Amino acid sequence: MPELPEVETIRHQLQQKIAGKTIKSVEVRYPKVVHGMSATEFARAIQNKKIKDIGRQGKLVLIRFDGNTLVVHLKMTGRLLFHNPPHPSLTLREGVKKFPPLRVRPASPAKRGEGGAGGVTKSTEVVFTFTNGTVLHYDDIRRFGYMKIVPTDEEAKFVQKEQLGIDFFDKAMIFENFRDLIRSRGGSQIKPLLMKQSLIAGIGNIYAQEACFEARVHPLRKANTLSDRELKELHNALRAIMQKAVKYHGSSVDAFVDAYGQPGKFVPHLKVYGREGEPCRRCKTQLVKKNIGGRGTVFCPKCQT
Ligand SMILES: [Zn+2]
Structure with a gap:
């Protein structure tokens, strides 16, 4: 999607x-x-x-x-x-x-x-x-x-x-608001929480995985256990990755094409999505895939904690 x-x-x-x-x-x-x-x-x-x-x-x-x-x-x-x-x-x-x-x-x-x-x-x-x-x-x-x-x-x-929350690119989505929104969901697992459109709109399965990897956060971490520093890293990662993905016209992992019928070119820049079994780009540990909240999620079992 x-x-x-x-x-x-x-x-x-x-x-x-x-x-x-x-x-x-x-x-x-x-x-x-x-x-x-x-x-x-x-x-x-x-x-x-x-x-x-x-x-x-x-x-x-x-x-x-x-x-x-x-x-x-x-x-x-x-x-x-x-x-x-x-x-x-x-x-x-x-x-x-x-x-x-x-x-x-x-x-x-x-x-x-x-x-x-x-x-x-x-x-x-x-x-x-x-x-x-x-x-x-x-x-x-x-x-x-x-x-x-x-x-x-x-x-x-x-x-x-439609139960759509605030868009992640909305100018009101500053760190403090992001942190408060995430913490308001108590013990929810962070990766499915990032994908929850009624909380924050726009983040799906690809970019939630990529952001957790970039921020070194394990996708199963509970929202209320994340430190300010970790949430800051997640917020920065989401912004940086999605802004870069827009520059590359998105990721065509399925049928996606842009308004000119052309596929996006961001897939080679994805670091965990679709790379299970391959070495982590940071520590060379083999990436694993786990079903989290009904969606396949790839992460590094060593450097995401
Ligand atoms: Zn690693």
Whole structure:
């Protein structure tokens, strides 16, 4: 599932590509993706509307119009793909191949028939066409994601209803607030606690493991036994790792691709996730994997205490 860095990658790319654009038409190909209203009402609500900006709360993408917000939850395999198709008249003209391709970037996953920013596939659920001819697709192979339109001034209420806590990149997430939030959960195990979206939104299975490793904290440690210094290290690690992951456009450990259909490039920088049995990068001890709170967790049994 995309976590904060992956969703932030998409938010940032969409901010560059679709903010300021006006939606010309909306084609809902899978009506169940729309929650709270019919597909027709959904299309009518945002047709001819201009996108003001793109926000994010935890793993939710918030596409804001004047007065309304389109909330998109990508869940496991949802993809928002920006596509800049060549003008139809160009493809008809002879010698068009002499011109450089008009696509923003080559959409290699699309060529393999996995979706990508190349065109409509059988997993395309919604097609947004903008007045300048560019297109945004919502694709979802497993169909768990959803879209919902809420009044922008009720965004906070919606987030609360979804039981989403404060976003880890929120400017209020300073160390003291992080420490108090973690300590408020008493004897809970730290790694599952970091992933608890109702407490802090955005941290998932990958980055919780990486942060525990970086801070040398055993993933089973109880929240109320962590010292100020350890919590400070965890807070620093989460920020540093996730900021770096955004720079690399996220980790594509599963089906994740960015808004251009390209996989993220952060996986080679992961130090424990997916590396069970390999030597610890700090002390060379063999990394172990344990099921913690229902999720596989890799850590170093020696230097994480
Ligand atoms: Zn180690």
